[in-house]
Amino acid sequence: MKKIVVLLIFLLWQGPAFAQVDTVQRVIADRYNSPAQQEKPYVILISADGFRYDYADKYDARFLKGMRAEGVEAESMLPAFPSKTFPNHYSIVTGLYPSSHGLINNHFYDPQRKEHYSMRDRSKVEDGSWYGGTPLWVLAEQQQMLAASFFWVGSEAPIQGILSTYHYIYNEVIPIERRIQTVVDWLELPEEKRPHLITFYLPEVDHAGHRYGPEAPETRQAVQDLDKHMQMLTEAVAQTGLPVNYVFVSDHGMLAVDTKNTLPMPAAIDTSKFMVSGGGMVVELHAKDKKAVKPTYRKLKKEAKEYAVYTKKKMPKHLRYGTKDDKYGRIGDILLLTDAPKVFHFSSRPPAPGQHGYDATKVKEMHTVFYAWGPAFKQGIKVESFRNVDVYPVIAEILGLPYTHKIDGSRHLVEKTLK
Template sequence: MAPPLKLTPSSQSEEREGLLSDVDTLSFIEADESKYSSSSDTITLLSIGLAALPRIAVVVGTLLGLVFGLLYWLPAPQSSIRTLHFNGDTLRSNGTHDFKRTVLLVADYLDRGLTPHLLDISKKGLRAKFMKPVFPTLTFPNHWALMTGLYAESHGIVANNFWDAETDSEFHYNNITSCWQPHWWRGEPMWETAGRAGLITANLMWPGPPETFSGASPTYFVPWADKVSLDVKLAQIMDWIDLPLSKRPQLILAYEPSLDQAGHATGPYSQRVNDTLKYVDAFARDLHSSLVARNLSDIVDVVFVSDHGMTDTSHPELLYIDDILGEEGWQAVEHEDGWPSMGLHFNPSANTSHYLDVLLAAAADNKEKFNVYTPQTMPERYHFGHSARIAPIYVIPNMGYVLTTRKEGDNHGYDNNEPSMHAIFVAHGPFSTVAKAIHHSQSTSHRPRWLSNPDKGWHSTSDATYVMNGFQNVEIYNLVMKLLGIEAQATKTNGTTGFWDKYL
């Protein structure tokens, strides 16, 4: 059992400085231990780092540890029958203890040559060509999309920082007096669904509130803290997995910001990022080795994901919004949301229509640089127009350009169709075993090789590497529900009904 780690809170500035800076801790304050600690003496949740996994996919990672069951009905080779019948409430022994289905979700760069262990895991399991984040491609909107299966316009977290006109209040991601207020967080996170279904859940540092508007909380909760080593986090993951069955979480969520911080501080192709990738890859190796040592390879699914990608903005062209609006126009801006995009709220006395015309004219003269939208004209593919929290005017820069002012001056937040904004998905364990078995049985039988067809879920297969088509991150919620065997309790999402059937 790893010794308890004291997570000391401290202040931190905006994500452009904080989430990506070298400060020791974020300004998340420890929650009331009497409310969020486990009754078990094994884990003191507020003083132990659980599973901070590398957020990756071009610098951002997230680790979702989960235990859940599979319901499979498609035919498969005899060798996979044992896995196919391992359902949500089914017990399987690792030789010494009984386990329910377990999954860990992590993330990382795969093809830079610096993550050989993670790449090897992807070859033994399966990976997606890419995972598409929601717009805006920022940390908090996408972590909550992964949790709820909802677009930002539906779950309400429309930026890392934003103003809500309906409540005349502002959401600040790094201030718990603001961001822990349940009313900000719409939708039902997977840990709430799992809890309703009677499962034990655990949350380490995943962006979001410790309690939802309905009053639901994870069974175990650890608030975010910076500078917690991956060794300590790995020890906590394994401590949770080693708990007695009656106390062991079936859904474990965790978040690790080191790659995000490195990428923002020095750029996605910097030496610091390369060093961090190696550090994270060692964690992936040690995690895999720890599971193998416990004979859990047929019990634990390890899934690596990230919330968004990142692009190099070390030499961007700066677009000065105060120059475009003029001094009087910029002073009329009462609230500014998001970055590198800008959501503009003008004060009530301002001629908002006039300034919209000014911005539209400037965008027409600089089509290669930026676009200007209102919620009514927002491209439908962004799924970012149907929320009162979205600013009346939104200015979105194209790749290579950054919106700023003469007084201010990041490298993500751009169009979610841009390849560099894409996230990753890699799976290894029972889920990937079944998906590969189904594909193999279909492709070697006399039936049509429909799973070999890219339109049927697979991008390509080579060197025993199974590559799924790219998909939206709002599909992850339904995957977890399916693996946990609690689809009947799942809430409605923006995910695609039956999306995972082709793989399960």
């Protein structure tokens, strides 16, 4: 009897938390595709978070391997620095590096606003003023082409005052079968209400990679489960008979890190003089008094072991993460970057065995995938590795969405991959 009472108390205490999960689809009324846009193709942009460049072959994702063989495959796709989830998902849909679009990490400090942004803070995630650039769904909606999002970084915020016509607040409780059916339902709407751009996000491979490491059997299973879900989605969409194009990407790879010999907070950091932001592979120090930057930098350089120390002015140019790149003034005055597989760890909780965030030009395990297939793509094409900011022009070209704003990506993939 005592156990039953305890269980009831636990369920009653947990109840409100479960009740707060928001699974309702948002639909913005009074929007329609223009007659010209109704004639355009369709694109489903899919991200399998944490899907490393070699996972499909390593774990025998047979369906994905078959689809890439019928379309376009890249040697790999390089995430922007830092190779984290929020910066890179937003880079893919804006064609901008993190320093250009403002989401410089999953969690960061903005000295101008004197506020912290966190991917776990709903008030920040849903505040469009944090997001720069023009995401693909905003570009589409601006040109009277409807868009839908079954999750993507930025899709819950009115960016430039615009949300996708169809969208959801992020949650992980909606079953994959329901999500796939929702995509089909969208594509079966009347032409004037049917979205031509759909974003679709899958977190399970990333969760497994973090929790168990990239070499674990659980990660293998997550990859194979995702492969089955991709087949389910593609076969269900095929029943609509529409000319749908698929772009399958990810935000970053995954590395088995050194969990036994983590790096503590360096002794040279005086937290009364600096706001400390980040952790893991990248620690950023925001000086409360700029006079503290030079002496602290010198001390850190002397004691640095298994990590590199830079001032924002002297960051390596290829990272696009220095003073000249920092459009929103959010990058720290001093940056500490660990040598793989080392991580900074300031928490009492044990570090995750699988992590990401390193410079992808130095750590191949940070590379991810680009597979694309459908009527717009060439067949049996393999292209060299490229940066993820180059995806934006490809999707804009397929959908016939011109843009005049400047992006960091180039159009070289357009000619190489599209018919």
